Amino acid sequence: LSERLNKALKNITGQGKLTEANMNDMLKEVRMSLLEADVNYNVVKEFIANVKEKALGQEVIDSINPGQMVVKIVHDEIRELLGTEDARLHFKKTGITTVMMVGLQGTGKTTASAKIARYCKDKLQKRVLLVACDVIRPAAIEQLQTLGQSIDVEVFSLGADVGAVETARQAMQYAKERQKDLVIFDTAGRLHIDQDLMNELSEMKQLVEPDELLLTVDAMTGQDIVTVAREFNEQLAITGLVVTKMDGDARGGGLLSVRTITNVPVLFVSNGEKVEDLEAFHPDRMADRILGMGDIVTLVEQAQEKLDMEVQEKTAKRMKSGIFTFNDMLDQFGQMKKMGSMQRMLGMIPGLGNMVKNLDDEKMNDSMNRSQAIIQSMTPYERENPSCLKASRKNRIAKGAGVKVMDVNRLISSLEQMQMMTKMMSSGNMPNMASLQAM
Ligand code: GDP
Numbered sequence: 460l461s462e463r464l465n466k467a468l469k470n471i472t473g474q475g476k477l478t479e480a481n482m483n484d485m486l487k488e489v490r491m492s493l494l495e496a497d498v499n500y501n502v503v504k505e506f507i508a509n510v511k512e513k514a515l516g517q518e519v520i521d522s523i524n525p526g527q528m529v530v531k532i533v534h535d536e537i538r539e540l541l542g543t544e545d546a547r548l549h550f551k552k553t554g555i556t557t558v559m560m561v562g563l564q565g566t567g568k569t570t571a572s573a574k575i576a577r578y579c580k581d582k583l584q585k586r587v588l589l590v591a592c593d594v595i596r597p598a599a600i601e602q603l604q605t606l607g608q609s610i611d612v613e614v615f616s617l618g619a620d621v622g623a624v625e626t627a628r629q630a631m632q633y634a635k636e637r638q639k640d641l642v643i644f645d646t647a648g649r650l651h652i653d654q655d656l657m658n659e660l661s662e663m664k665q666l667v668e669p670d671e672l673l674l675t676v677d678a679m680t681g682q683d684i685v686t687v688a689r690e691f692n693e694q695l696a697i698t699g700l701v702v703t704k705m706d707g708d709a710r711g712g713g714l715l716s717v718r719t720i721t722n723v724p725v726l727f728v729s730n731g732e733k734v735e736d737l738e739a740f741h742p743d744r745m746a747d748r749i750l751g752m753g754d755i756v757t758l759v760e761q762a763q764e765k766l767d768m769e770v771q772e773k774t775a776k777r778m779k780s781g782i783f784t785f786n787d788m789l790d791q792f793g794q795m796k797k798m799g800s801m802q803r804m805l806g807m808i809p810g811l812g813n814m815v816k817n818l819d820d821e822k823m824n825d826s827m828n829r830s831q832a833i834i835q836s837m838t839p840y841e842r843e844n845p846s847c848l849k850a851s852r853k854n855r856i857a858k859g860a861g862v863k864v865m866d867v868n869r870l871i872s873s874l875e876q877m878q879m880m881t882k883m884m885s886s887g888n889m890p891n892m893a894s895l896q897a898m
């Protein structure tokens with residue numbers, strides 16, 4: 460009976476590991492949620508299988524249950540798949556940078572072209588030319604011209620009687636004469652993929668050799684976006700994505716599918732009808748939106764923070780009573796690693812930024828890893844009672860950690876220094892500068 464009770468308790472308070480059984484219910488929920496957000500069925504299937512494999516055997520944090528833990532893992536995985544924060548347009552060092560906008564009709568190409576033009580003109584001080592290559596949809600040219608006027612960007616057009624490729628050719632010539640930095644080609648779309656359009660776009664691509672070929676992805680589209688994205692990518696090799704209509708209430712799961720298929724970054728988010736409504740992409744926010752389980756994610760993050768706090772408090776308490784052992788040192792390393800790059804962390808403190816510029820993060824990490832390995836090669840008794848470490852024990856530890864005895868000695872003396880500091884602090888004597896310099 461007690462064993463069963465124990466097991467049940469573990470399920471409530473965490474401490475256990477993630478297993479097939481305790482993950483399954485939550486993974487079902489996650490699957491439903493992703494499908495509701497319009498993530499493609501096959502993408503969901505593969506995604507869930509991957510997460511399952513990754514999560515299996517992971518420790519469950521205290522105070523949350525395995526299901527909640529799974530959601531956090533899923534969230535982080537989605538964020539990872541969605542890609543990096545700082546994706547940017549690639550500009551040529553010299554000469555004219557060219558951007559081609561492609562996508563199905565009504566997904567927001569023309570609007571996004573104007574938004575990007577405005578952004579590059581105002582924020583990056585580029586001399587921009589917009590080119591009206593949609594000569595098919597009635598009023599498409601006027602639409603771009605009106606937008607161009609409103610943002611004070613020149614629009615190149617030869618009217619609806621000249622083909623898209625010829626328009627592009629002459630636009631390039633014009634851009635050279637006028638010394639433009641950036642030319643954005645707004646192209647025609649169709650309601651569905653169609654080979655005529657693809658041929659026209661391929662021809663244009665060969666001519667303008669775009670530095671960026673951006674596909675607009677409507678956040679409101681559903682399952683069929685997968686076929687569309689694959690087709691565009693196979694025939695044109697797109698270099699980036701622009702997510703549009705993010706101001707709507709769709710959860711935008713289609714983007715996860717498109718990212719999975721194309722593996723190109725999201726450069727911009729278009730979120731409104733006004734030309735100013737353009738944002739950088741935040742994978743974190745997008746992951747929240749697609750998964751739609753933000754509360755659980757927050758809960759788990761808080762639990763993780765609390766856990767870190769508890770470790771800190773435990774160490775602080777021990778230090779106050781004058782104790783500092785290898786176990787405390789190990790806890791500290793763990794905390795430091797969690798906080799990420801030391802340099803970045805210290806750099807955030809006003810005034811310290813310059814001082815830490817030359818700090819070698821990698822070296823520090825290496826030395827922390829080596830120290831961790833040494834402590835992990837000690838027995839529990841040795842970790843708490845470092846004074847027992849004589850030659851034979853040191854030899855064994857050095858072998859176990861794959862380091863020299865000298866390294867073990869060095870770590871022991873850092874511990875002794877920490878102990879000295881702790882003793883001084885606990886007795887109320889703050890170390891003076893002379894003793895600090897000796898460290
Ligand atoms: P295109 O056919 O791909 O060139 O698409 P358009 O740029 O002409 O956009 C189609 C419709 O969607 C227009 O009515 C736009 O005003 C609208 N639209 C485009 N982007 C956004 C957006 O981010 N949010 C909203 N709410 N509407 C948008």
Ligand code: MG
Binds near residue numbers: 569593599645646
């Ligand atoms: Mg258009």
